[in-house]
Amino acid sequence: xxxxxxxxxxxxxxxxxxxxxxxxxxxxxxxxxxxxxxxxxxxxxxxxxxxxxxxxxxxxxxxxxxxxxxxxxxxxxxxxxxxxxxxxxxxxxxxxxxxxxxxxxxxxxxxxxxxxxxxxxxxxxxxxxxxxxxxxxxxxxxxxxxxxxxxxxxxxxxxxxxxxxxxxxxxxxxxxxxxxxxxxxxxxxxxxxxxxxxxxxxxxxxxxxxxxxxxxxxxxxxxxxxxxxxxxxxxxxxxxxxxxxxxxxxxxxxxxxxxxxxxxxxxxxxxxxxxxxxxxxxxxxxxxxxxxxxxxxxxxxxxxxxxxxxxxxxxxxxxxxxxxxxxxxxxxxxxxxxxxxxxxxxxxxxxxxxxxxxxxxxxxxxxxxxxxxxxxxxxxxxxx
Amino acid sequence: xxxxxxxxxxxxxxxxxxxxxxxxxxxxxxxxxxxxxxxxxxxxxxxxxxxxxxxxxxxxxxxxxxxxxxxxxxxxxxxxxxxxxxxxxxxxxxxxxxxxxxxxxxxxxxxxxxxxxxxxxxxxxxxxxxxxxxxxxxxxxxxxxxxxxxxxxxxxxxxxxxxxxxxxxxxxxxxxxxxxxxxxxxxxxxxxxxxxxxxxxxxxxxxxxxxxxxxxxxxxxxxxxxxxxxxxxxxxxxxxxxxxxxxxxxxxxxxxxxxxxxxxxxxxxxxxxxxxxxxxxxxxxxxxxxxxxxxxxxxxxxxxxxxxxxxxxxxxxxxxxxxxxxxxxxxxxxxxxxxxxxxxxxxxxxxxxxxxxxxxxxxxxxxxxxxxxxxxxxxxxxxx
Numbered sequence: 034x035x036x037x038x039x040x041x042x043x044x045x046x047x048x049x050x051x052x053x054x055x056x057x058x059x060x061x062x063x064x065x066x067x068x069x070x071x072x073x074x075x076x077x078x079x080x081x082x083x084x085x086x087x088x089x090x091x092x093x094x095x096x097x098x099x100x101x102x103x104x105x106x107x108x109x110x111x112x113x114x115x116x117x118x119x120x121x122x123x124x125x126x127x128x129x130x131x132x133x134x135x136x137x138x139x140x141x142x143x144x145x146x147x148x149x150x151x152x153x154x155x156x157x158x159x160x161x162x163x164x165x166x167x168x169x170x171x172x173x174x175x176x177x178x179x180x181x182x183x184x185x186x187x188x189x190x191x192x193x194x195x196x197x198x199x200x201x202x203x204x205x206x207x208x209x210x211x212x213x214x215x216x217x218x219x220x221x222x223x224x225x226x227x228x229x230x231x232x233x234x235x236x237x238x239x240x241x242x243x244x245x246x247x248x249x250x251x252x253x254x255x256x257x258x259x260x261x262x263x264x265x266x267x268x269x270x271x272x273x274x275x276x277x278x279x280x281x282x283x284x285x286x287x288x289x290x291x292x293x294x295x296x297x298x299x300x301x302x303x304x305x306x307x308x309x310x311x312x313x314x315x316x317x318x319x320x321x322x323x324x325x326x327x328x329x330x331x332x333x334x335x336x337x338x339x340x341x342x343x344x345x346x347x348x349x350x351x352x353x354x355x356x357x358x359x360x361x362x363x364x365x366x367x368x369x370x371x372x373x374x375x376x377x378x379x380x381x382x383x384x385x386x387x388x389x390x391x392x393x394x395x396x397x398x399x400x401x402x403x404x405x406x407x408x409x410x411x412x413x414x415x416x417x
Numbered sequence: 418x419x420x421x422x423x424x425x426x427x428x429x430x431x432x433x434x435x436x437x438x439x440x441x442x443x444x445x446x447x448x449x450x451x452x453x454x455x456x457x458x459x460x461x462x463x464x465x466x467x468x469x470x471x472x473x474x475x476x477x478x479x480x481x482x483x484x485x486x487x488x489x490x491x492x493x494x495x496x497x498x499x500x501x502x503x504x505x506x507x508x509x510x511x512x513x514x515x516x517x518x519x520x521x522x523x524x525x526x527x528x529x530x531x532x533x534x535x536x537x538x539x540x541x542x543x544x545x546x547x548x549x550x551x552x553x554x555x556x557x558x559x560x561x562x563x564x565x566x567x568x569x570x571x572x573x574x575x576x577x578x579x580x581x582x583x584x585x586x587x588x589x590x591x592x593x594x595x596x597x598x599x600x601x602x603x604x605x606x607x608x609x610x611x612x613x614x615x616x617x618x619x620x621x622x623x624x625x626x627x628x629x630x631x632x633x634x635x636x637x638x639x640x641x642x643x644x645x646x647x648x649x650x651x652x653x654x655x656x657x658x659x660x661x662x663x664x665x666x667x668x669x670x671x672x673x674x675x676x677x678x679x680x681x682x683x684x685x686x687x688x689x690x691x692x693x694x695x696x697x698x699x700x701x702x703x704x705x706x707x708x709x710x711x712x713x714x715x716x717x718x719x720x721x722x723x724x725x726x727x728x729x730x731x732x733x734x735x736x737x738x739x740x741x742x743x744x745x746x747x748x749x750x751x752x753x754x755x756x757x758x759x760x761x762x763x764x765x766x767x768x769x770x771x772x773x774x775x776x777x778x779x780x781x782x783x784x785x786x787x788x789x790x791x792x793x794x795x796x797x798x799x800x801x
Binding site: 093094160274 | 470
């Protein structure tokens with residue numbers, strides 16, 4: 034397998050982009066990545082998107098997007114694994130370049146979520162759960178993560194305030210990210226006083242509905258040396274699955290798929306979690322970031338709440354988590370999220386992250402997951 | 418890149434499978450492929466599915482299907498490119514094994530289309546067209562292919578009877594395939610007298626709505642030699658895209674994406690189209706097979722109608738096309754079709770195709786496409 038590097042990244046402002054369609058958002062973002070990489074050709078494309086069928090009545094993005102990017106007849110693939118679609122698209126692009134099949138690969142993620150009403154969006158997102166054993170019975174993701182939060186609080190003593198601190202930290206970081214959907218600070222009191230969604234989760238514990246896209250350009254590491262920006266190598270890639278239904282899990286306070294994916298990615302990179310300078314993780318709900326920090330091995334089981342309370346995962350902490358603002362403040366266009374995580378890590382490793390820069394960062398990790406952890410994808414990035 | 422072989426295939430009876438859900442159909446079929454290959458492990462999975470979101474309210478098949486197959490935490494990917502999702506899943510599995518990332522890969526395709534009514538199914542299938550410039554204005558696929566048929570008839574003198582002969586040939590072949598949805602013969606008069614769908618296409622020119630799945634197991638060629646069944650090597654893989662909207666094409670009588678994908682696959686295999694012993698192609702409508710036979714280079718432009726009339730593409734002809742019965746008689750569960758084409762070619766190259774066996778077949782080709790040719794995938798298979 035060939036070594037693979039990221040040579041270009043692109044992202045546009047996320048939010049409720051009513052004046053733009055999915056194809057517009059994708060093309061704008063892809064062009065930024067192509068410009069950043071300085072390449073004049075694309076050998077193949079991968080696009081992560083969760084449910085353009087339900088959100089905008091459009092499948093076949095593998096034809097639509099190269100078409101609107103003016104890149105036909107380039108081969109293109111749409112990859113879906115619910116909210117980990119973007120991370121999985123990155124992994125498929127990585128495998129394509131590593132294999133020798135393609136040299137210059139565009140990996141994008143996109144979701145246009147605001148063309149439907151809230152009920153329809155909730156239905157579309159619910160298709161990431163088990164339709165027959167969860168969604169059909171009325172379960173939605175706030176409810177599923179609320180159960181996980183209750184279990185974690187009962188088992189480990191995680192507090193309601195610690196959940197809030199995840200949101201506060203990520204909004205602190207996001208306030209330094211001009212592309213974030215909600216680039217402003219919030220307070221613990223604000224979270225605790227926000228409207229209840231599914232006990233114990235309140236609206237400020239939840240990532241929002243977002244329109245957005247992100248893109249990166251990959252190529253073999255030896256070719257990357259001749260490109261205009263400093264190359265960032267993808268040193269490790271790991272993916273794992275778990276049961277789709279929460280009720281089938283042994284322990285709903287633990288995300289096994291993330292644990293396995295991280296172990297694989299770290300092993301491929303020849304690194305330990307202690308070596309990592311910053312993390313972009315899947316904080317679709319505040320409890321998710323707490324559980325992911327445990328599954329990645331940043332802290333021991335049950336210590337994720339305490340970690341955020343003590344500042345371990347803050348921008349100035351030993352293990353900064355979600356310097357970009359995370360899904361919470363940056364937004365969560367589901368299929369785009371995994372690619373946007375890679376965009377943030379590459380910017381950090383290049384020293385281009387502005388006010389939210391983690392000083393001297395050399396190694397970064399992204400963790401993207403689908404459903405309640407039915408699928409997880411982890412990548413390790415290393416400045417070259 | 419490593420050489421890659423197919424070492425196991427599986428397919429179950431296709432049709433209106435009201436007593437089974439998507440997960441049932443997939444698991445039954447995957448288990449047949451695993452049994453056929455005689456393997457006791459799977460390193461990763463790829464699943465082609467066009468629109469489980471719209472058909473059954475279920476995305477995240479990359480978690481659901483390894484779960485129900487009892488294979489968590491194996492990495493899994495759902496691939497979508499409308500009706501070429503299956504062919505594209507095969508290509509991604511091929512790249513995965515070729516790269517060295519995985520050794521034993523399960524590639525499946527599945528679609529459950531009969532849980533919705535006809536109007537909903539037409540809407541779901543229409544998401545393969547351009548939502549903003551085609552579907553929104555009322556265009557559906559019978560209408561789009563009817564325009565292609567009219568243009569082909571006007572430009573090349575292709576006759577209404579020649580269209581019918583494609584359906585008759587494929588039902589002749591399908592009558593010898595016990596897994597086909599419609600394993601019986603039809604006549605030219607029967608086609609011409611069947612109900613009009615979109616002039617000139619009648620219902621017997623159209624592939625049906627089908628529930629079904631198909632699966633294959635891949636591994637590196639050197640490992641394949643130790644497996645229980647004769648290995649079939651994937652000698653070439655090509656993919657190409659074109660504009661999603663028919664109105665953007667230079668010539669609507671020609672499927673450029675199939676032409677380019679075939680040229681790439683043949684070049685990789687070091688073969689010419691004349692070397693191929695049998696073809697499984699995407700006859701979603703009778704006119705499609707005619708146009709594909711031209712794009713592949715089996716005949717010159719405009720000669721596809723004449724080819725079927727003269728028997729060139731019949732089971733006993735020089736270039737047998739769709740010995741399985743094709744989409745027309747075998748059925749067309751959209752995401753499964755591309756994988757089922759590979760199943761048929763492998764059975765033919767192993768000499769296991771029974772009454773529809775093409776004698777002495779050594780080389781086979783599959784061609785799978787999305788929409789009106791917005792994406793195409795071609796593979797070349799060679800008996801080892």
